[in-house]
Amino acid sequence: MPGKVLVTLPVTFFKKVLEDILRNYFEDITMVSGVKEALNLIKVSETPDLIISSYILEDGDVFTLLKEFRKIQKTNIPVVLLTSEEDLSLITKALKPGIVEVILKNEVSYKLPKFLGDFTKVIQLEHLEGNILFLEDTTLYVEFLTSIFSDTKLEISHFRKLEEALIGFEQNDIDLAIIDIVLEDGRSGLDLVRKIRENPEKGHIPIIVLTGYDNPARKIELFKAGADDYITNPPLKEELLIKVFNHKRRL
Incomplete structure (x- = not known):
């Protein structure tokens, strides 16, 4: 405490x-x-x-x-x-x-x-340590979420492209991933969720997805892909911090 x-x-x-x-x-x-x-x-x-x-x-x-x-x-x-x-x-x-x-x-x-x-x-x-992978290509959300974690000891590895994020995941020790599922190039962040879960050594990390949708069918799709949790855009600071704390604490 x-x-x-x-x-x-x-x-x-x-x-x-x-x-x-x-x-x-x-x-x-x-x-x-x-x-x-x-x-x-x-x-x-x-x-x-x-x-x-x-x-x-x-x-x-x-x-x-x-x-x-x-x-x-x-x-x-x-x-x-x-x-x-x-x-x-x-x-x-x-x-x-x-x-x-x-x-x-x-x-x-x-x-x-x-x-x-x-x-x-x-x-x-604020006392937690670790590395968070963050896939997001909307500048406004990038700046907002980066500022949220600026007062913590968590390191943010930010990527705008799905392929870059996957390489970052494979080459670094990632403790938790925050992934936007709707990317500007038409790709889906769920592809990265699936790729992470396919990794036999590191695929167990908690994954929180950012989504603009909030309906039962979409929630089922997110969880089937391997997401542990989701936050509806635009994210609330308190909600994001508490969910990161809850999932990071379980590691």
């Missing part, structure tokens, strides 16, 4: 509730009560992967914390805001400074674990 979380919360009882939940997702949990205490901690310790904060703190509020935090840190850290009231104006204000989730305190027991389940997968993905 890699990852570090900083909790800024003035209420002692609720800290215990949060700590019981967070133990299932983080190995490093730090609890503080106010803005000054949080800032002093961040200055002298490793930057947390996530901040969970109550709206009202002992010496300010979450917006004061974020404003002061940006003065000492250049990196953006996702923040989960906990609040007692379902205030639309507060939620609207919260989304502007980069708060990724707003959770009512009476819903923490089931909403926070759901959020953390996906979030910690992304953190763990």
Whole structure:
């Protein structure tokens, strides 16, 4: 369970509730009560992967914390805001400074674990190592997917042509393949899927295909060809990261 979380919360009882939940997702949990205490901690310790904060703190509020935090840190850290009231104006204000989730305190027991389940997968993905083969000839998708993996330790071997991708697969140690099945030259990426599966030594790797279709007949075709999973174009960042994590972890 890699990852570090900083909790800024003035209420002692609720800290215990949060700590019981967070133990299932983080190995490093730090609890503080106010803005000054949080800032002093961040200055002298490793930057947390996530901040969970109550709206009202002992010496300010979450917006004061974020404003002061940006003065000492250049990196953006996702923040989960906990609040007692379902205030639309507060939620609207919260989304502007980069708060990724707003959770009512009476819903923490089931909403926070759901959020953390996906979030910690992304953190763990950042620590994964390996080589991903990527067959894609649409520049927009190439740039998008390359940027998604730029913060991870995964190496991306990108190819625009099916034949080049096959050579890359045969000559390198590939841990996972992401393959677009509709190529601009009229070829089908499923041909590469089949070629990979025919390789007796290396054909066991997970394969995720990108497709513009989302119907039962096409899904059956993908799985018959040997795909392990699929993502409908345009891909969502979170969906792609989580699926790569799930398949890479099984190796």
